[in-house]
Amino acid sequence: MNFFNKPIYSLLLVLTFLTSCNGQVKPVTQKDSENTLSGQAKISKPIGTNYDVRLGYSIEDADGNLWFGSYGEGVYKYDGKLFVHFGIEQGLNSNTTYSILQDNKGNVWVGTDKGLNRFEGNKFVSIPIVLSNNNSSYFNNSNNISTPPENTVWSMIQDRNGTIWFGTDDAVYCYDGKVFSRFLDNPIVINKDSLNLKGIFSIIEAKNGNIWFAECAGEGISSFDGKTLSKIIPYKEIRRTDRIIEDNQNNIWFATAFKGIGKYDGKTYTQNIFKDKDLNGSYNILEDANGNIWFDTEDGLGFYDGKTLNIFTEKDETITKDFIPILLDKSGNLWFSSKGMKLFKYDGKTFTNFSE
DSSP states (O other): GGGSSOOOOHHHHHHHOOOOOOOOOOOOOOOOEEEEEEEEBOOOOOOOOGGTEEEEEEEOOSSSEEEEEEEESSSEOOOOOOOOOOOOTTOOSBOOOOOOOEOSSOEEEEEETEEEEEEETTEEEEOOOOOOOBBBOOBBBOOOOOOOOOEEEEEEEHHHHHHEEEEOOOEEEEOSSOOOEGGOOOOOEEEETTTOOOOOEEEOOOTTTTTEEEEETTTTTEEOOOOOOEEEEHHHHHOSSEEEEEOOOOOOEEESSOOOOOEESSSEEEEEOOOOOOOOOOOEEEEOTTTTTEEEETTEEEEEEEEEEEEEEEGGGOOOOEEEEEEHHHHHHHEETTTEEEEEEOSSSOOEEOBB
C-alpha cells in the first residue's frame, strides 16, 4: 500500500502555516437544549464526493452518549436510540473531524481540519487558539501571538491535573480552563532533542503521568516526564504513527501507517511485531475489557489475545474486512467503522449494523 491509499487525514500531513487570528475563550455553561434536535435510527449514507468517507475517532460521554467524528460528514451523537447529526449548519467550522474529547466539566470539544470547536447546548462554536501575555496555571506565556486560523487539531487529551493538550499542525497547545499556551514556550521544559512537535496525530497520558506524542513530520515518538521532553523512537524506525495506546500491562502500542503494529515495553521498541507485509500498517488500535488488542490489518480486523494474532474475515460475519476499531464503550461493546459511513457494534458474539 502506498501513502496515497491512506484516508484524507494522511494527505493533510503536508502542512500549510497561515496568518494569525484573533479571539478569546468564553466560559461555557452546560445547559439542556430547549430545542429538540431531530435524529435518525441509523447513520445516513454519504452522497456526492463523500461516498467513500468513514467515521473516525469516537468517545462515550459522562451521560452515556456516543460521539462519532467523521472525515467529511461532521459529527454524530448517539443516545442509544437515535443519531443526531452536527455539521457546518450546526456551528462546526468544518465537517472534516479528527479528534473528540469531553473534559472534566462536561464540555465536548471537536478538532477539525480548520481548528477547534466546543459544544454549547445544541450547537458547536468555533474556538480560536489565541495566546496572550497572561499567566496560566500551567505555563507562563510570554508571547502575545495567536495560531493560524486553519490549524488542524489532530488529537487532544485532558491530563490528571485538568490541563487539556491539543496536538495540531502548528504545535502542541495547552489549555488550563482560562487561557491557551504553547507547550514548547514553557521555559522549564528541557527539550534536549530540539523537537518542534508539529503534526501531532496522537497524544496520551501514560499511567505514570508521562505525556506521549506521535509526531508525523519527521521527529517520531517523544515523551514528556514533567521536566524533560525526549525522543523515544526515531522517525526512521516508526514513520507516521496514527494512534498510541497504553495497555493494562503498561506497554505502549503504536498503530503505524507503513510499519505495522509497534510495541514499547519501557526499554525496547519492537517494530512490526506481527510481521505485517512491507509498507502496510494500521489506522487505529485499542484494548478491550479483557486485555485483547484490536487493530485493522490488510487481511481483516485483527485482535491479539497476548499469545495469538486472530484475524476476522468476511466468513466470520464481519461483512467486510475494511473494519477499523474506533471505540470501546462502557458496556464493553466494540464499535467499528468502514468506508461509506458504515458503523457496526460488536458485543463479543454478534456484529450489529448501525448504518443505512
